[in-house]
Amino acid sequence: MMNAARQHRTRQWILATSVFVFSAVAIAVLIWRWEQQTLIEVRARAADLTADHAHTLQRDIERALSATYAIAALVRQGQGNIADFEAVATEMLPFYPGVAALGMAPDGIIRNVVPLAGNEKSIGFNQLKDNTQNQEALMARDTGRLTLAGPLKLAQGGLGVVGRLPVFLNDAQGHKVFWGFTYVTLRFPDALASARLPLLTQRGYAYELWRTAPDTGERQSIEASGNGVLDAPVERTLELPNGQWTLSVAPINGWGQSDRLGFEATINFFLSLLMAYLAWLLYEMRVRDQGLEVQVNERTAEILATQRQLQATLGAIPDPLLELGLDGRCYNAHSSRTDSLPWPTEDLIGRTIMELLPPQACQIVLAALQEAKEKECSIGKQIKVPLDNGMHWFEMSVTRKSALPGEEPLFLVLCRDITESKQAERKIQLLAHFDSLTGLPNRVLLTDRCNLALSAAQRNGTPLALLLLDLDHFKNVNDSLGHRVGDEVLIALAGRLKGAVREQDTVCRLGGDEFILVLPETNAAGAAHIAEMLLQSALVAFELEPHELTVTPSIGIALFPGDGSDFDTLSRCADAAMYRAKKDGRNNYRFFTAEMQARSERTLTLENALRRALERNQLQLHYQPQISLASGRVVGAEALLRWSHPELGAVPPAEFIPVAETCGLILPIGEWVLRTSVQQLKAWIDAGMLPIALSVNLSSVQFRHADLPELVTSILNEAQLPAHLLELELTENVAMTDPLGAIAVMNNLHERGVRMSIDDFGTGYSSLSYLKKFRVYKIKIDQSFVRDITEDSDDKAIVGAIISMATSLGMQTIAEGVETEGQLEFLKAKGCTEVQGYYFSRPLPVEQFEAFMGTKSSSNQPFVPAQSAIDIRL
C-alpha cells in the first residue's frame, strides 16, 4: 500500500513537472509566434504609415520640382528670356506648396529668383562653380536631367534642397546649347511640411528621412524625430531625381517585445504552473477514479457474490419465505419448491393472509408479526394450513426488516413445513407413552396416570387398586410356539384386559408378559372382583391359527391408601403379592399383606446395608472342603460368601445374594469373591499347600455379563494361579435359561483353561442334548437328593441316574450336603467322584480351613475327620 502510494506520488510529480515544462515551451512558442505576428502587423502598419508619408513627400517634392519644367518651358519659349519672370513665378508659386523659391540661373548663375525677399543673397550665385553644389549642377547639365541637390546650406541661408533642370536652347544651326538652369528651392522644414512627418511622432513613431550623400557615400539625415537611433525601422524609399531618399520609421518605444517579455514570461510561468497543477489534479482524480473503480469493481463483485450466495441460500431453503406487512399483506414471496404452498408465489403478492389462511392461523401469524415488531423477531409459532395433500403444519420464524423512520416495517416470514416432524413427534410421543406391541400405555404414561389418579384419590378420599398381572410360564409359549405367537397372545390379552375394565381405568403393559391395571375408586372387594374377571377372561382359549391356547395369569394387588400412597410403593407391593400368587400355585391373585410388607422392608434394608458391605469389610469367605472318593484326600474347596453386619448380624447368602442380584450389587461382590478366593488359593499354594481346586459360585447376572471371561483371566493372571485350579459353578437353571448363550460362555472359559461345573443339578430341566454340548467338567448333585438318599428310593434312583449319566458323558460328579456315612457309602457305591458336606466339614473361615487341612504337611494324607469317630475307609 505504502509503495503504491509513493509510486503514485512520484508519477504525479513527474507528470506535473513534464506538463509544466511542456506548457512553458508551448506557451513560449505561442507567445513568440504571437509576438512575431504582432510584430509583422505592427511593422506592416508602420510600413503603411511610412509609405503614406513617403508617398506624400515624394509627390509634393515631385510637384515642387515640376515647377522647373514650367519655367523651363517659358525659357525655351522666350529663347532664353522671360520678360516678366517675376510676375509669372509669383503667380505660380502658390500652386507649389513647399517651394521656397523659383528661379532661373542662366549659365548656372542665379539671375532671377521669386520671391526675391529673403533670397537676395542667392542672386549671382554660380551653381556650377560652388563647391558645395556644383556636382549636382554639373550632373544636371551633363545628363540633361533634373537633379536635386541637398539638403544643403542654401546660399540665401537656411537648409534646403535645390531642384535644377538644365535648359537647352537650339542655336542657329539647330544644335542644343546649354542655356542654364531653372530651379526651385525647397527650404526645410517647409518643404517637408506637407508630409507631416511629426504626425508619426504623435503616433508613437520615431522617424528619420535620410539619403546617402552622392559625393561622400555617407548617410545624410534630412529630417528626424530626434529619438536617437531607430530600432529595426521600416523604410520607404523616395525615388527623386538623381538619388533616393529614405524614410525610416520605428516605434519610439521599440517594437514592443522586450518590455513585454517579463510580463509574458510571468504569464507563461503561471499558465504552465496552472497546467501543471491541473495535470496534478487530473492525475490525482484519475488515481482516485481508478481507486474508486477498483473499489466499485470489488464492491460489485462482492455484491454479485453475495447475491449469488443469497440466491443459492434461498434456493437451498426448501421452505416458503414471505415478506409481509404488519397487516398480513404479502409484498414478496419465494419458494424453491412448487409443492410447498397451494398457491404460486406470484399469486400471493398483494394479498393478505386473511384471504389465504384459516382464521385461527391468521391470528397466530398476526400475533407473530406483532411480536416481531416489538422484539425484532418471533420464533417458533406454529400454524396449521390445509393444503391439497392434507393438513400441513408450518413453524414460522418472523424477523423485522430494518425500516427508515416513519416507514411501515416489513417482516420476513420463513415458514418451515414441520408436518413430518410433527407426525414423527406424535409417533415418538406415542412410542414414549405407549407400548408398541399392544398399543397400551407404557410405564411412563402409566406413572403419570397413576399419579394423577392417586392425587384425585387423595383429594377425594377414595380408594384405588393397583393390579400387577404376570402370565404363568409365558416363556414356554415363546420357546415352543415362537415369539410371533407369543406377541399375538399378548395383543389379544391386552384387548381382553381393556375390555374388562372401565373407561377411567388404565391398563398398561410394563414389558414382557407383565401388565399393570390402575383402578381408581376401587376397594379390596372391587379389586378382587376384577382379578377374578381377569383370571376368567384369560382362561378363554386364544384362537391363534393353527393354535388354540390358554394362558393363566398370576395377579398381585396393592391398595391405596393401605399399602402405599405413591406409584412406586404400590407397584412394589403388587409385585410382592404377585410373586406370592405365583409361589402359591399360580393362576390366582393375592393381596399384598403385612408379612409381604415386612419382607419387602427387609429387602430394602438389606439392599441399603449391602451397598456399604464391601467398603466396610463386612464380607468374608468361608471354604468348604471337597473330598475325592477315590483317594480320600481333600482335592478342592468351595468358596462360600458370608456377610456379617453389625446390626443385622450374619445374613445368610441365600437371603442377601438374590437382593444383590436384583439391585446389581452382585457384580462388584462377585468380582470380590473371585479375586479374594483366587488370591487365597495362591497364598496357600505359595505357603506349601498341595494345589487343590477352588470352586466359586457364579450368579446368573455375573454369568451373563459380557466381561466375565476377561475378568476371570485377568484375576488369574493377577494372582498367577493356573486356570485349571479354578472351577466356576453355574446353577442348572441359569445354564438352561439360555442354553446357547451358556454354551458360548462355557466354551470361552473352557478355552481359557477354566473348569465349569453345574450346581444344584437335578432341580432344573436339563436337556440331555444341551448337557452334551456344555463344556462341563463336573456335575454337582443337589443336596435335596442327597438328604434322603439312604431312605428315599426316588432319590436313590435320581442320584444313581445322574452319576451314571455324568460318567457316560465323561463328567466328574460331586455330591453336596453329605452329612452321614450312609449317604457317603451310597455315593461311593454309585461311583460318585467327590463329596462335600458337614460330614467332613462345614464351610470354614481361612484360619480354620488351614487348621482343617493340617496345613502344609497333612494335606497329602488321606482324609480322616479330626474330631469324628467315623473312620471312613475311602
Ligand SMILES: Nc1nc2c(ncn2[C@@H]2O[C@H](COP(=O)(O)O[C@H]3[C@@H](O)[C@H](n4cnc5c(=O)[nH]c(N)nc54)O[C@@H]3COP(=O)(O)O)[C@@H](O)[C@H]2O)c(=O)[nH]1
Ligand atoms: N453366587 C454366589 N452364591 C453363593 C456364594 N456363596 C454362597 N452362595 C450360595 O448361597 C446359597 C447358600 O449358601 P450357604 O448358606 O453357604 O450354603 C452352602 C453350604 O453351607 C451348604 N452345605 C454344605 N454342606 C452341607 C450339609 O452337609 N448340610 C447342609 N444342610 N448344608 C450344607 O450348602 C450350600 C452349598 O451351596 P452350593 O453352592 O449349592 O454348593 C447357595 O446356593 C450357595 O451357592 C457366592 O459367593 N456367590
